[in-house]
Amino acid sequence: MTRGRPIAFSPDEAANAAMQVFWARGYESASTRDLLEAMRLSRSSLYQTFGNKEQLFLEALRRYRESLLGRLGRRLEAAPSAMAFLSALFRETAREAGSERAALGCLIFNSASELGQHDGLPSQHARQSIAAITALFQQAVMRAQAEGDIAPQRDAAALASYLTMGMAGLRTLLKSGSDAEQAGQAVALLLEGLRR
Amino acid sequence: MTRGRPIAFSPDEAANAAMQVFWARGYESASTRDLLEAMRLSRSSLYQTFGNKEQLFLEALRRYRESLLGRLGRRLEAAPSAMAFLSALFRETAREAGSERAALGCLIFNSASELGQHDGLPSQHARQSIAAITALFQQAVMRAQAEGDIAPQRDAAALASYLTMGMAGLRTLLKSGSDAEQAGQAVALLLEGLRR
DNA sequence: CCATTTATGGAACGTTCGATCCATAAATGG
DNA sequence: CCATTTATGGATCGAACGTTCCATAAATGG
Numbered sequence: 001m002t003r004g005r006p007i008a009f010s011p012d013e014a015a016n017a018a019m020q021v022f023w024a025r026g027y028e029s030a031s032t033r034d035l036l037e038a039m040r041l042s043r044s045s046l047y048q049t050f051g052n053k054e055q056l057f058l059e060a061l062r063r064y065r066e067s068l069l070g071r072l073g074r075r076l077e078a079a080p081s082a083m084a085f086l087s088a089l090f091r092e093t094a095r096e097a098g099s100e101r102a103a104l105g106c107l108i109f110n111s112a113s114e115l116g117q118h119d120g121l122p123s124q125h126a127r128q129s130i131a132a133i134t135a136l137f138q139q140a141v142m143r144a145q146a147e148g149d150i151a152p153q154r155d156a157a158a159l160a161s162y163l164t165m166g167m168a169g170l171r172t173l174l175k176s177g178s179d180a181e182q183a184g185q186a187v188a189l190l191l192e193g194l195r196r
Numbered sequence: 197m198t199r200g201r202p203i204a205f206s207p208d209e210a211a212n213a214a215m216q217v218f219w220a221r222g223y224e225s226a227s228t229r230d231l232l233e234a235m236r237l238s239r240s241s242l243y244q245t246f247g248n249k250e251q252l253f254l255e256a257l258r259r260y261r262e263s264l265l266g267r268l269g270r271r272l273e274a275a276p277s278a279m280a281f282l283s284a285l286f287r288e289t290a291r292e293a294g295s296e297r298a299a300l301g302c303l304i305f306n307s308a309s310e311l312g313q314h315d316g317l318p319s320q321h322a323r324q325s326i327a328a329i330t331a332l333f334q335q336a337v338m339r340a341q342a343e344g345d346i347a348p349q350r351d352a353a354a355l356a357s358y359l360t361m362g363m364a365g366l367r368t369l370l371k372s373g374s375d376a377e378q379a380g381q382a383v384a385l386l387l388e389g390l391r392r
Numbered sequence: 393c394c395a396t397t398t399a400t401g402g403a404a405c406g407t408t409c410g411a412t413c414c415a416t417a418a419a420t421g422g
Numbered sequence: 423c424c425a426t427t428t429a430t431g432g433a434t435c436g437a438a439c440g441t442t443c444c445a446t447a448a449a450t451g452g
Contacts, residue, residue, distance in 0.1 A: 169365025
């Protein structure tokens with residue numbers, strides 16, 4: 001059917017490489033040179049395959065979100081209890097303190113902070129991604145209520161917002177270099193507030 | 197004593213105008229054109245008076261930090277109780293939801309998020325500013341313990357980190373456009389965690 | 393009023409930005 | 423093997439970036 005020279009790179013791997021660049025450097029600060037180098041393709045191929053920088057970012061953010069939510073969703077399903085899932089998630093994140101991983105932060109919260117209330121798709125998608133995280137937290141909270149770890153009369157949506165706020169704050173602390181003790185203490189208190 | 201043409205602008209007001217620009221647009225995204233327009237002076241005057249963009253940012257961040265900490269310190273002193281101060285601070289911040297003020301966020305947390313663990317003075321100063329906020333929170337917590345609103349055996353430093361994490365997260369939520377109900381619920385839970 | 397000092401406005405610097413275009417390379421189906 | 427199709431590499435675009443520089447304007451002290 002198709003004729004012509006076949007593609008010499010994997011669009012999938014290229015998009016993942018772009019995601020890493022946006023993750024490490026932010027939307028605006030990620031230059032097309034940075035992206036091309038990491039994606040290992042030519043300018044022509046980038047623009048032909050992904051449109052432009054904004055569309056490439058949207059694709060990177062989409063991949064990040066789906067990957068993150070997929071991973072968390074599976075972890076939540078596999079966890080012995082929803083509370084165990086939440087505890088482990090926050091404690092493990094706090095334990096990243098000082099690492100390169102911690103300095104990266106989370107692409108979603110990074111983007112939300114960078115893009116704020118801007119017009120345009122990148123900002124919109126970042127906000128929707130935060131909402132998706134909150135929805136997952138609410139799912140976990142409701143399961144924890146069913147499992148008797150959280151009082152059933154408590155507002156699950158409110159607790160989910162509380163957890164999203166906590167994770168956003170934790171990511172900010174880690175990005176600004178707070179140590180494992182500080183992050184761990186803050187997370188311990190956050191989780192205490194969840195149980196009662 | 198001094199001879200020559202006198203300055204035609206107030207360096208103080210110019211620095212405050214620059215602070216507003218960095219606050220609204222971020223360090224990298226604030227262009228010299230933006231700054232000059234807001235500061236109402238010429239390129240020459242900017243570079244002669246403030247050195248360069250980095251030094252101007254450091255001055256803007258210094259002003260923001262001193263202004264914020266000064267204001268919070270006075271509010272804490274004047275408050276009937278440290279717990280009342282903390283409650284009011286977080287509740288009022290949550291009530292900003294949806295406003296232009298909320299979309300701006302906090303210059304310190306904005307900068308910490310944008311600059312992360314970069315080398316260089318801007319990143320360092322942003323981190324130190326966060327540490328200063330945590331120190332103020334710890335002061336408030338210790339006073340609340342002395343006043344009987346927080347159990348004295350609880351770790352004041354840990355509670356301060358918890359509050360800094362909460363404020364950082366709250367600012368992120370507000371920046372990404374969460375509504376007053378969501379922010380208010382999250383803050384209410386945060387403050388509950390403080391009391392016990 | 394003049395010499396001196398400093399501020400000002402604007403031109404210009406080299407670099408980098410995202411994006412476009414075109415000639416060429418490389419594969420295909422017929 | 424050829425006509426066709428598509429990818430590739432690189433030159434190039436105009437705009438914007440932070441910064442420097444210089445001629446000029448405007449005030450001062452003597």
